[in-house]
Amino acid sequence: MLLRRGLFCLPVLFLSFGVEAQGGACLEQARTPLEQTYCKIRAANPSAPLPTLQELRRNPEKTQRLLLRRPAEQAGISLPPEKTARPAPTAPAKSASMPAAAATRAALPTRIQTGGLAGCELLASSIRCGADRYQLQGNMPNSRLARGALDLDTKVSFAEYQGAAADSTALQEYASSTYRRYIEAMLEIGLGSSTMSFTKFYHTFTEAQEKGTRFGERLSAMFDFLKKDKANMGVQSHYNDALPSGIEQCMSLSEALLVCDNVQQNWVYKRAAL
Numbered sequence: 001m002l003l004r005r006g007l008f009c010l011p012v013l014f015l016s017f018g019v020e021a022q023g024g025a026c027l028e029q030a031r032t033p034l035e036q037t038y039c040k041i042r043a044a045n046p047s048a049p050l051p052t053l054q055e056l057r058r059n060p061e062k063t064q065r066l067l068l069r070r071p072a073e074q075a076g077i078s079l080p081p082e083k084t085a086r087p088a089p090t091a092p093a094k095s096a097s098m099p100a101a102a103a104t105r106a107a108l109p110t111r112i113q114t115g116g117l118a119g120c121e122l123l124a125s126s127i128r129c130g131a132d133r134y135q136l137q138g139n140m141p142n143s144r145l146a147r148g149a150l151d152l153d154t155k156v157s158f159a160e161y162q163g164a165a166a167d168s169t170a171l172q173e174y175a176s177s178t179y180r181r182y183i184e185a186m187l188e189i190g191l192g193s194s195t196m197s198f199t200k201f202y203h204t205f206t207e208a209q210e211k212g213t214r215f216g217e218r219l220s221a222m223f224d225f226l227k228k229d230k231a232n233m234g235v236q237s238h239y240n241d242a243l244p245s246g247i248e249q250c251m252s253l254s255e256a257l258l259v260c261d262n263v264q265q266n267w268v269y270k271r272a273a274l
Helices: 023-029 033-044 053-057 061-075 091-106 168-188 198-211 215-230
Strands: 121-123 126-129 132-136 250-252 257-261 266-271
Touching: 023 033, 033 053, 033 061, 168 198, 168 215, 168 257, 168 266, 198 215, 198 257
Parallel strands: none
Antiparallel strands: 121 126, 126 132, 132 266, 250 257, 257 266
């Protein structure tokens, strides 16, 4: 799958149609091997369907690869090798990392934090909450999707924020409900392993608000590009073997969905049918 120029990252796949600095100027700004590859693609084909360098940085590494893969192939440029998954941390290392993780989650809007997962147990690729079991969701081949899931005539629509810019409660409620719809839509088109964390989603939303951008409209447009590209390209079920390190990294999104993240990576768990 490849995400074309559209908008917000996978997301945050808010990609604009701006022209990025090319050649040496771009390479001077590049911070990572993928960003260097981005600059090489820009230099080889200035009209390549790519976001700006700044927008590319807002996406997680796996999404950056999706964005760059097709333009790189067309330009005859190889992507740098993927980073190997980090080994599971030892107990002391895990404890040492907890304050940072706790601080990050504490900054999230309260509505999305409340999940009542204290009684749930993380079992690698599944989470058990009493009699309910939630299964980790990966990317799915198109043959397993519901009929019409990638039909461009069926729009994935998102409402615009209608509240006041200074109303933190309204902002949080909108972001929470819109994020839930975003995750549901990503699962519908078979991209369960390519989602953005709520942290990134919320920051992107508030940034759009500050710039006066129509967040819902651009998010809807993003799915048109996602559908079009996924209809023509295969995807990996998962991009690495990493898993959440503990239930404290997880939260309830709805009765059917749980999401976990360590800031760098997001995981979606869906309640299994009884």
